[in-house]
Amino acid sequence: MKKTLALILALVLVLALCACGGKTAAPDTPAPATDVPATAAPATDAPATDTPTGPADQPSAEGKPYPNCNPDGSINLDTIAHFDPEYDYYQNPRFKICYIATSSGPLYQEAAKAYENWCNARNLEWMGFSSSEGDNDLFLTLMQNQIDQGIDLMFLDPDSLIFPAVVSLMDQYPDVAWMSQMSPARDGETGAGIPAGGNLMHPFVGFDFYDVGLWQMEKLFQWMDENYPDADWSEVGLLCMDYSLVPALHDRVPAGQDYWKENAPAEAQQNIFIGDCAATGLTMQAGLDIAGPIISTNGQIKYWLVQGNIDDWAQGAASAIEQAGLSETSCVVCNGGAGLQMQWDAGQENCFRYANYTANILYTEPLIGAAYAFKMGWATPENIWPSWINWNDCGGEGHTYASRRLPVVWLEHENYKNYLEWCDLYAGTQIYNYDNDVTVAIDDFTSMVDEVPASYAKQ
DSSP, rough: OHHHHHHHHHHHHHHHHHOOOOOOOOOOOOOOOOOOOOOOOOOSSSOOOOOOOOGGOOOOOOOOOOOOOOTTTOOOTTTSSOOOSOOGGGHHHHHHHEEOOOHOOHHHHHHHHHOOOOOHHTTTTEEEEEEEEEEEEHHHHHHHHHHTTSSEEEEEEGGGGGGGHHHHHHTOTSSSSSEEOSSSSSSSOOOOOOHHHHHOOEEEEOOOOHHHHHHHHHHHHHHHOOEEEEEEEEEEEEEEEETTTTTHTTTHHHHHHHHHHHSGGGGGOOOEEEETTTTTOOHHHHHHHHHHHHHHTTOOOOEEEEEOSSSHHHHHHHHHHHHOOOSOOOOOEEEOOHHHHHHHTTTTOOEEEEEEEOOOHHHHHHHHHHHHHHTTTTTTTTTTSSGOOOSSSOSTOOOOOBBBEEOOOEEETHHHHHHHHHHHHHHTTOOOOTTHHHHHTTTSSSSSSOOOOOOGGOO
């Protein structure tokens, strides 16, 4: 029953939400769910093998020249990348797609499942997920191998430091369309007026990472206020998990420091610690190795507030806090959520309590649509999403690249099943199996942001 409703309602929602513009909204807290234990789904490096389902199972309208086109049939570059159930994707060539990441952690595995699950809806052939496990040379080799095998659309999550090499390689193969996912492609240049990490080299779908850091801090302080309003703040410490070499990760940490300085009492100002994982990597073990010594050598701290930033570091920090016997009086948050969802599905609850989350089925939708539009010749990297060009961060040498924002919610144990089950309802997929635990409606959440940030205007 759920999937029948899914297919019908997904069509209605996608049509209703295909509007341009939008600011990354502060995360919402979903409505509470019925708390029923779930069976754990073990994490593996392999992509999902179930046959993807989706809105394309429904018949498409004939004669529509472009997805989400204007009433007169012309291209709408702000909406063309969003899935359109009334457009017949099967009239076009069947493109091969793949996903390559620098890690095989849970967040990347979930992204791979999402790419695969959109394939049926867009007439795509899934060629698989591969990981370089932190080896930058191997990452470029994996890219070349896929190109040699005739890939059409490529989705990439490299170490941000090698984006210049990634772009240089892709420039040699203009017939292969691509998008990065979790970090924007930047050229590494520095100088007056150049954003952190350098000029954009390609359009980006994601977040303002400083804002992400602020949202994590707001959640930590909210938790502290609700659970330990009378705590002695001289015993409260902030741990910010950092990756100083990658702006998309590092930018969250200055936000945490700024928030602490403005909101923590005077007696806590010195209790701020930075755990830089640049030398250890993007793994749970890296988080444990960095957080462990900080926590064990600061025994005066009884309440740890941890800006975990990614699931793996958050899980490592939570493990270190648990070893110190401080789980009850501590709170870890992150931006991500795939690892936290898996942890809850396995029946494990600890001080890793919240994730600022966008489901990968929503994250990957505009990425696939953009690369598809490039491949079809409907749009270029320079002209897609014209309403979303941040004129203070749009690329060098006259290039204009957009930064499309995504909606976020706070994933919590009491309601995570609601949000994830809604994602299945919206996309017509069967990624999550919570329909026996919760009931959701199509208007419970949104798949798009509808307001362009004021900061995008030319300064």
